[in-house]
Amino acid sequence: MAGLLHLHSTLLPSASLLRQRGGGGAQAAAPRRRRACRVEAKIREIFMPALSSTMTEGKIVAWNAAEGDRLSKGDPVVVVESDKADMDVETFHDGFLAAVLVPAGESAPVGSAIALLAESEEEIPLARSQAANLSSSSAAPPPATQETVPEESSLAPPPPPPPAPVAASAPSPATQGGARVVASPYAKKLAKELSVDLFSVTGSGPGGRVVAKDVEAAAASPTKAAAAPVAAARPDVPLGSTVPFTTMQGAVSKNMVESLAVPTFRVGYTITTDALDQLYKKIKSKGVTMTALLAKATAMALVQHPVVNSSCRDGQSFTYNSSINIAVAVAIDGGLITPVLQDADKLDIYTLSRKWKELVEKARAKQLQPQEYNSGTFTLSNLGMFGVDRFDAILPPGTGAIMAVGSSQPTVVGTKDGRIGMKNQMQVNVTADHRVIYGSDLAAFLQTLSKIIEDPKDLTF
């Protein structure tokens, strides 16, 4: 939780955040205290009371006040269902109900905060942002995983698919051209529970009515079109026409052509990732991504093999780079860019993850500065999330090597003691400039890298 204090500036509190399950708010007690000290005005919490000696958690039946309402001390503000009865819970202070952390219908443990009470109207937005922090700090995956950028390796599950497009299925006769949908009461309830858009469900009931089983079917199989996380998954290419390159596409094309002048060779390696997967699982909640882990591992390996971090700029000499800057290839809308993690060997994994998140946001917003994408000394390219097992990448001019990472797949292997076992293995393939990097250099580097990945305890430093 340490590194998340400054996040509130980038996260705008929104109604959807506030509607998230606030159950996690209870665990965020420590950082909340710290924030409360920072804020001068009083933003008090309304706690889930213990209505009986046996009560451990209570369900909120209904809120008697809405956000923004003025409350006086003693006003009943919420109705709570305990193991014995429904009780009205009063507020002990005057104020404004600034934010509801646990909505009606949900439960919270006794003692956890269920709402925020602001002393004055001006503090309501402040309280709301606090509420947003509480719910965001409890939401584990950082926003990056929801983006359409494939910077995560295949080990992480594909990011949640964007909502199914309305045009995906033929509109049912009951929708009258999309104006309204005829759905039975139970279908409507289920759609709300399972977060299914009724307009996208084809009805099988009488008259094309949407019935419960249609909603259940729709919830079980989200449309295939949305499975691919990349924004360009369904590009609308104008078939039969000729479209000139954009600037970025032009640059990419130029670089690729230039690379033809470089003598390259490729070395592949299979790395077992079981230990890395475990580590990832452990520190995922702290905002660490697979990209960051791989970049860190690569950087640490490069420390031991500096020649792989070198390049040949003029065709005559080695340029030994002083920093290890890992550039990671990222597909963005309409193109390809390589944000750079500077001094990747010197930063700890958490800082590296944070920096990566910032870079990706900037890349999406097309706000990367030149040195943020030009200064790479070693490049990483990952197509594992598509299930690609191996590929080789084209060496970007000005660098010495690029590593293509495939997906990690469970593989049947023969172990040293003569048994057959199952390990997660991924194939990496490095393309290097033979003018400066020789076969043995590369092979040694890969050996070191695989050792680091297979025993990743040092990665967390």
Next chain:
Amino acid sequence: MSLSTAAVVAGGAVRPDAIRPADLRFCGLRREALGIRLLSASPQAAAAAKRKVLAAAATGNGAAGSGGFDYDLVIIGAGVGGHGAALHAVEKGLKTAIIEGDVVGGTCVNRGCVPSKALLAVSGRMRELQDEHHMKSLGLQVSSSGYDRQSVADHANNLASKIRSNLTNSMKSLGVDILTGFGTVVGKQKVRYGKVGFPDNEITARNIIIATGSVPFVPKGIEIDGKTVFTSDHALKLESVPDWIAIVGSGYIGLEFSDVYTALGSEVTFVEALDQLMPGFDPEIAKLAQRILINPRKIDYHTGVFASKITPAKNGKPVLIELIDAKTKEHKETLEVDAALIATGRAPFTKGLGLENMNVVTQRGFIPVDERMQVMDADGNAVPNLYCIGDANGKLMLAHAASAQGISVVEQISGKDNILNHLSIPAACFTHPEISMVGLTEPQAREQADQEGFEISVVKTSFKANTKALAENEGDGIAKMIYRPDTGEILGVHILGLHAADLIHEASNAIALGTRVQDIKLVVHAHPTLSEVLDELFKAAKVTGIPQAVSEPVAA
């Protein structure tokens, strides 16, 4: 609504001097209570009186009753109200005839309480059996529960037939003349009746009670076809169980039907004109009822809308219901459902009664009456010897209210003045769990308190605290009592929970007899029973006024 047990009275006279005038303060039921106690003391007298009545009746039509009339009492309508009045009249020694143009038992027996309770019994069991979670928590396994629609319908029909014949027999055996035909008041103390195609008969009666009841009210714009768009009359025959039924009106009839239909596998949509569902209930009860009876079931609702037009299903198209905003009257949406039940209330059945002959004008069909159930004419005067009870007068459209009113009238025409205290009449809704109430709702009590300048207090208890309810794993429910902390007078009691309809009587008795909270606080309730819920209420109430000495010791 429930049929009060067919009047238990088995004939027998009451000694007039045993009733103290002071009792006039309370409702007629107190009198009744005392009356019954006295009856049991003299079985021989009762038997003798019965023989006397039978002898009188055996003399047949046209013979002199008392004072030259054919009958002492003629009741138009043999429904619950008429039946209750008839039995009590016989007990009082009155020569009685009852005119029925359709079927004995009226709405309650044939198209109301009786068949609906049969269906609700089935739906209650169905719901229990299908609630796997509930069964599992009790350690039970139930494999595939199902039902046969025709058998369920037959159960309801058979029950209606049985009760109908019970009612008929009870009246016949007591010597009440059952006259078939539609009755009309043709003049003072004169009634004509006859069947279509037969000549009319005219009879004279010292007193006439109109008890013609009510029919389901169908707002205009709604086309009834009896199959896909229907009222409770048709629904109780259970000719089909639709997949999706819209119920127009969320009062107790609509609510009970939603219970039946959802238990049998339908999905329900309520269409309610007011902004809240279940507008007639105490708001706190309505809120909890929504959480228990509506939210977890396959029910959704539209409030604040009228169904301006309903077209039955034909040619494969579903039933179309056009909804308009109740205030702005603009079109809101059109529902397409398999069936629609119109449960928008009941309209009095008072056409063709000849009331104009008595200068009586109905108000929206209801016959205006005073607190003694005497019919009021257009000039605001009570019409002598003409009474109206039950749904036809609209005072309290419940079966047991009708019979209580009938008994009150018979008391009056037997010489004892009687004013029925309607606030002591309980009402119940037989959903699962049941809802019952007696007296005022909290808002009504507050209004009265503000107007008359007294304080009210409210105590509540949850069924979750009741051992028996928890043993049954039916802890959902609440009971609340509104009372005056200064005098201990009970103003209203509302219960939502298991067997609420049975539990309410302790409270309605208390209100009827004028029992105060402090008098009833120490009464012992058996443990573990659901009645302890009421015990909790009484014990939790705090009466701050000067306690009065209790006339009889209540607890040992």
